[in-house]
Amino acid sequence: MALDAKALKIAAGQAALEHVEDGMKLGIGTGSTAEEFIRLLGVRVGEGLKVVGVPTSERTAALCRQLSIPLTDLDETPRLDLTIDGADEIGPELALIKGGGGALLREKIVASASRRMIVIADESKHVATLGRFPLPVEVVPFGLRATLLAIEKTAERLGLSLTHEMRLADGKPFVTDGGHFILDASFGRIPEPRALAQALNGIPGVVETGLFTGLASLAILAGGDGIRTIDA
């Protein structure tokens, strides 16, 4: 029987939970897949599992509080054992596009502070080349037009096609937990994610991009035939 999208997210979350050990300091991701993991984690915490988590968004923090999952922050706990998070696309070498929910900056800070990152998703997000999903780029509101021009120039220099739009919420710019805007940038194909990330991060008005390279060590993909794992 084909599993629906929610069932696949739960299956991936369940498989990820097997990597969580008593006493761990966890980075806790954002998005609908991460939320299924968080609900399962909440059940285990209720049964006595001892963990402490750093949430990657206000939304995740609220859900963790609701489920009585103990929280900390990176000031108190700057090194984490494991981050478990979703992704919008998973490409070769476990390079990721993240930020569909706008949480990419905190997600990247938390993943970078973790010894390991496990990415969970349904298998449709596994792609041969990144770029079908528009890349979220977090930008500072000040000087926005100049930053957009610099991003366009960067794409041209790298020989990438680019169309982009500012992310909106209720007709106004979407504002991240950090007080920034999100530009959804469609490059079509991103054959060299590291090079693009480096170039975009060199633009002063760019805070961070949703390209995660060298961070995930394991992908847990749920599909109709069960769970498949990919090591970096």
Ligand SMILES: O=C[C@H](O)[C@H](O)[C@H](O)COP(=O)(O)O
């Ligand atoms: O900002 C949001 C995050 O990067 C999410 O992990 C990503 O968008 C995947 O979300 P979902 O599991 O809802 O597809």
